[in-house]
Amino acid sequence: MGQDLFHAGLESFNARDFFAAHEHWEDWWRGTTGETRNFVQGLVQAAVGLHHYSTGNVRGARSVLARGLRNMRSAPAPATGTDLQGLRDLLEQWLAALNAGAPLPPIPRLEPLPPDGKIAH
DSSP states (O other), X not given: OHHHHHHHHHHHXXXXXXXXXXXXXXXXXXXXXXXXXXXXXXXXXXXXXXXXHHTTOHHHHHHHHHHHHHHHHHSOOOOOXXXXXXXXXXXXXXXXXXXHTOOOOOOOOOOBOOTTXXXXX
């Protein structure tokens, strides 16, 4: 069930439907435990933060993105076959740009890992 909810959230996230992504990932979060639970909560919060930004709520976006990044940094990423570190890096750039009032980097996406599972960051 967790992988299905992750992938449903992934599709919504990459389609920029951050509200739907948050809903799928929140359902996944409910079934998690331990350190994975914190990481998944961070994904939920990242989607909520981007949703806030898409509705013009920059203050809310900054706040929720910061909490999401804290959760994603404090827990190991679950095996999803996607570049979760790349997502974290881009969300860090987003938060820095929002805090500085600077131009934003590209809208985050969750990309699949290459077959060898290694991405140079």
